[in-house]
Amino acid sequence: MSELMTPTLAGAAAGLGVAMPMGAMSVLLLQEAMRDRRTAVAAAAGIAAVDLGYAALATALGPWVASHISPVEAWVRLASTVILLVIAGRGLAGARPKAAAPPVPTPAVPTPAVPDPTVPDPATDLAAAGATRTATDLRPAKAFARYIALTAVNPTTALYFAALTTAQGASLRTGPAGAAFLVGVGAASLLWQQSLVALGSLAGARISTSARVWTFRLGYGLVAAYALKIAFPLPTLG
Secondary structure (H helix, E strand, O other), rough: HHHHHHHHHHHHHHHHHHHHHOOHHHHHHHHHHOHHOOOOOOHHHHHHHHHHHHHHHEEEEEHHHHHHHHHHHHHHHHHHHHHHHHHHHHHHHHHOOOOOOOOOOOOOOOOOOOOOOOOHHHHHHHHHHHHHHHHHHHHHHHHHHHHHHHHHHOOHHHHHHHHHHHHOHHHHHHHHHHHHHHHHHHHHHHHHHHHHHHHHHHOOOOOOOOHHHHHHHHHHHHHHHHHHHHHOOOOOOO
C-alpha cells in the first residue's frame, strides 16, 4: 500500500496544478453555481472528467500525445477563443437587471369546477412528470456535457499531462502505480471544482440582485479577456 502512496500524491498534486489556476472555466463554474447548485455540481464533474480523461490518455500515450497536438495547438487555441468569446458575449448581453412587469388586470371569469382529487388526470400527471424530469435531469445532464466540451477544446490540459507523465517516466504507465496516479488526479480535480461550486452557491445566496448582475458582468468580462489572451500567437498560414 505504501508504494502506491507516492503516485497517488503525485496525481493529486498534478490534479490541483491543472485545476487551481483561475481561468475561464473556473469563472464560468462560479457563475453557474450562483444560478443553480445542482447544475453547477454536474458542470464541475464534467471539468474533472476531462482532467481525468486527459491524464489517462497522457499516462498511456505520453510523448505521442504531445507530438500530435503541438502542430495544431495554435488552431485549437483559436477555436477555443471563438467559443469563449461567444459565451462571454451572450453572458454580457444577458447580465442586466430584469425590469418588473407591470400588473395586468385579470378579467373576471367564471369559477371553474373543482376536479375531484380522487380521480387521476393522465394529462396532468404526464405534464408534471415531464416538467420534473426537465428540471431534475436534463439541466444537469446538459451542463455536464457542455462543460466537458468546453474543457476538452483547450489543449493546455492535454499538453500539461503529457509533459508531466513523460517526466515521470515509465513507472506511471504500467500497473497499479498508473492507476493510483489517475485516482489522485481525478479526486483532487473534482474536490477543487466542487469547492468552487460551494463558494459560488454561498456567494449567490448572500449578495443582492444588482451586485449579482455586476458580478456576472465582471466574470464574463474576464472570460472575454482570457479568450483573447489564449488566442496569441495566432496560427500562421502555409
